[in-house]
Amino acid sequence: MLRPRILIIDDEPNMGRSLSILLGDDGQREVVTARSGEEGLERLDDDTQVVLCDLSMPGMDGLEVLRRIRARAPEVEVILMTAYSTVQSAIEAMRLGAHEYLIKPFTNEEVSAAVESALMLARPSRRLKLRAREPDRLCELVGRSEPMQRMFRVIERAAESDATVLVTGESGTGKELIARAIHDLGPRRAGPFVAVHCAALAEQLLESELFGHERGAFTGAHKTKIGRLEQADHGTVFLDEVGEMSPAVQTKLLRALAERCFQRVGGLETIRVDLRVVAATNRNLETMIREGGFREDLFYRLNVVAVTAPPLRERPGDIRLLAELFLKEKAAELDVPPRRLSPAALLALEAYPFPGNVRELENVIERAMVFADGELLDTVDLPLGAAARPMPTFESLIGPAVQNAWPRLQELVKSLERQLLTRALSAYADHPNEEIARLLGTSRRILELRLQEFALKKKT
Ligand SMILES: Nc1ncnc2c1ncn2[C@@H]1O[C@H](COP(=O)(O)OP(=O)(O)OP(=O)(O)O)[C@@H](O)[C@H]1O
Ligand SMILES: [Mg+2]
Incomplete structure (x- = not known):
């Protein structure tokens, strides 16, 4: 676990010392100090999240440090401190993107609050930077x-904001996966992620799943049950297939989201929750609203930030x-040797x-791995649905790629030949080889040699 790192730059050693005691007191953070702007920039690294910097120092001043940090590490939040505030320097600091401008002497509370709010902003961005490597x-x-x-960019921005x-x-x-990413990249990632599959449950069950119920609330309610919203307190609740919710549950959910509190089914106690909501649907909610199947006010409450997954x-x-x-992944899961796709198979997938x-792609690969015998998965091994193109054309196989063209060509010809033979064998299973060869425009001898080479047999 990485501890947040704070860098303090002040030429006054007492200031650095007392701030590092104040800010690093609980041992949860790492505080680094520097005595000049130049030294500060040297100590700024990938783990730095917040910088507290004095404005007037001999050598490089605070505004220059701020300017350089913005250029080099824009995701780091900078707080400037000064005993001699002028309107001009304050304006300049803000213009350059300082997080805050503290005037000395400040109280411990003031500086802690400034650092906390800077860390809130800085933390997700640092993850962005780490991720940028991949x-x-x-x-x-x-x-x-x-x-x-x-x-990805929308998700990152949405995640940081804590918005619905x-x-x-x-x-x-x-x-x-998108919902999980939003949770994992957001400020509540240390809290729970609780998913509710709204389509899987009948109305009454869904209501008690979401809100919980008191003992005896209905027949079969033998014990008090904590609902999903309550479980998700301080974390994220994921309302999957939210379009399938009945009107009554929609109404109840809307109230709970608006007021951030609710009652368990059959209960009187008001339960407050502090959570983030991510909802998902494959339905067109706007059409559903027009047709009266979904509450418009609930839609607006859920659709604060919209993320659309492209097909x-x-x-x-x-x-x-x-x-x-x-x-x-599947090779590891199924504990089978690694497999690879033939160029033709890849083209068939891409088409x-x-x-x-x-x-579907995941299932196709998994099934192909279960059933194929060789290391190479070819087009015939892919269980593609009816929408599959019959066979790639020669032009589409060769395409514009000339790099490594000869071996590629050999492999493509082989895989086409194999496909052609497999298809012919299954289409003409009860015909003699003589006739199959004639249909394919070759001789029986060549056909049989090829069948042998590919280890193909007629299914009887
Ligand atoms: N971009 C992706 N990268 C890696 N795996 C993915 C990606 N998109 C989907 N998957 C995988 O595909 C499968 C389906 O994804 P998921 O269950 O998140 O889809 P969904 O949109 O919720 O579908 P549905 O509407 O049917 O519930 C999962 O196994 C998931 O891991
Ligand atoms: Mg889903």
């Missing part, structure tokens, strides 16, 4: 396409990355529209 990933989400990169988020997107686009067919560039991820989105 641009194709955000928490568990993988994607390098433009729509995914754009969505509504995640929309087709089935299998990763809405649950996989709009970002075929991510298919390879995701396929490779699943190949690795497939994936109505079931990432979940």
